Amino acid sequence: MDALTSLIVILFIVLCVFLGIRLMLGRDSKKPQGPTPYQEALHALIDGQNDLAFQKLKEAIAADYDNVDPLIRLGNLLRSRNHMDQALRIHQDVAARSGLPKFQYADVYRQLCLDYEKLGNHPKALEMIDRILQIEPGHSWARRKQVKLFEKNRQWLEAFNALKSLVEEFKIKYQLQDVVLPVSPTLAPLPETKRESMPVSTAEDDYLSYNEVSMPYEKRATESLTAASAAAPKNAKARELLKALRILALHKTMLGLDLMEKNRLDEARSSFEEALSIDGYCVPAYLYLGDYYRVTGRSEDAVEIWGKFAETMPDISHYVFNRLEDVLYELGSFDSIEGLYETILALNPDNRRAIYALAAIYEKRGDLNGAINLVQSILEKFPDSLGARQHLISYYHKLNDSRKAVQLALEISGLKGPQRRDMHKCTECGYESPVPFWQCPECYAWRGLNDV
Numbered sequence: 001m002d003a004l005t006s007l008i009v010i011l012f013i014v015l016c017v018f019l020g021i022r023l024m025l026g027r028d029s030k031k032p033q034g035p036t037p038y039q040e041a042l043h044a045l046i047d048g049q050n051d052l053a054f055q056k057l058k059e060a061i062a063a064d065y066d067n068v069d070p071l072i073r074l075g076n077l078l079r080s081r082n083h084m085d086q087a088l089r090i091h092q093d094v095a096a097r098s099g100l101p102k103f104q105y106a107d108v109y110r111q112l113c114l115d116y117e118k119l120g121n122h123p124k125a126l127e128m129i130d131r132i133l134q135i136e137p138g139h140s141w142a143r144r145k146q147v148k149l150f151e152k153n154r155q156w157l158e159a160f161n162a163l164k165s166l167v168e169e170f171k172i173k174y175q176l177q178d179v180v181l182p183v184s185p186t187l188a189p190l191p192e193t194k195r196e197s198m199p200v201s202t203a204e205d206d207y208l209s210y211n212e213v214s215m216p217y218e219k220r221a222t223e224s225l226t227a228a229s230a231a232a233p234k235n236a237k238a239r240e241l242l243k244a245l246r247i248l249a250l251h252k253t254m255l256g257l258d259l260m261e262k263n264r265l266d267e268a269r270s271s272f273e274e275a276l277s278i279d280g281y282c283v284p285a286y287l288y289l290g291d292y293y294r295v296t297g298r299s300e301d302a303v304e305i306w307g308k309f310a311e312t313m314p315d316i317s318h319y320v321f322n323r324l325e326d327v328l329y330e331l332g333s334f335d336s337i338e339g340l341y342e343t344i345l346a347l348n349p350d351n352r353r354a355i356y357a358l359a360a361i362y363e364k365r366g367d368l369n370g371a372i373n374l375v376q377s378i379l380e381k382f383p384d385s386l387g388a389r390q391h392l393i394s395y396y397h398k399l400n401d402s403r404k405a406v407q408l409a410l411e412i413s414g415l416k417g418p419q420r421r422d423m424h425k426c427t428e429c430g431y432e433s434p435v436p437f438w439q440c441p442e443c444y445a446w447r448g449l450n451d452v
């Protein structure tokens, strides 16, 4: 054999040995063919085939009880089927194991948090958040969840502080330090806050298109923002920030309300004022700050703040009608409420609540015809108004004009569409209430913040 042939033979042998080793190793390393039960379970979960996932997860657990992932997921599946006892037991069992990697403890505490939340045990859910944050202090899901759980548990100061630190980090991350909510044009009561960085729209009528759902400050804030920043991505982040700022103001307002109930009045006042320094259009803060003035004997101040509120936000001025009537009656200057309603109607002639309230004053004075004329003006503009007909029926009834009353009643039966008046609705879950609410008692969403 010449040298070349020997080289070829040697190379051939080396190649055969190499291929042989690869083949043997390959056969050894891929012993199980096809997907494992756990992989099948994951696919079934993604496809929404929960029954199959359930069965495959059980197989995976039976095959390898030390692998906690299938166990955690089985617990989650049981929670989604409302088998809360079983879900909780499985997750607790995993959490009690020792020697797991940190991320798995964080995962199972997260699931336990969701279990407790579903069971309505908010203190326990918060305890799970604490455990996650001990493992990973910056855990972003845990920190956001913590704010919601503090709210559900009515721990307003804690909710405020937790959200505040998220807000501060968010501002730095997206360079939004200059973004603040606009201050109300006539209600700016707090001179120590500077707001030059946020140009406020000067148009006085831009909150007049208020509807039942969104707050007037919503539109104002969005417009100011559009003026402040033209860049679209920054805009979206800035809107997110504004929403969080509004919630911070509401936290302070709710905290103030709790303090009022505990008779810690000075602290309550500072809390309302802080709310207003964050959000110049925080509606409930104005209402309750006025309540504080009344409770502390400063009725004139209450009249002033509610009066300004009504003039600044005529479309939601009805929030203060009853309060103003009470305090003015107490002060013996009931007549001035009439002037206020006239001012509101000059600003917004279509404010039906102000018309009804003014008509009620005419009625009290015995001027039923004046009341009828006022309410009749609503029917001219809104021919389908149920409320106007109901008021008119009552007035004609008092005038013993049963022919007119019956005619109006017949018209009501011919009206189309939903006839409920003055319902406040949650845009998140559809909850409805005749009394205004700031946070939905059903789903805990903040009202008027969802359509930003």
Ligand SMILES: [Zn+2]
Residues within 6 Å of the ligand: 426, 427, 428, 429, 430, 431, 440, 441, 442, 443, 444, 445
């Ligand atoms: Zn809701």
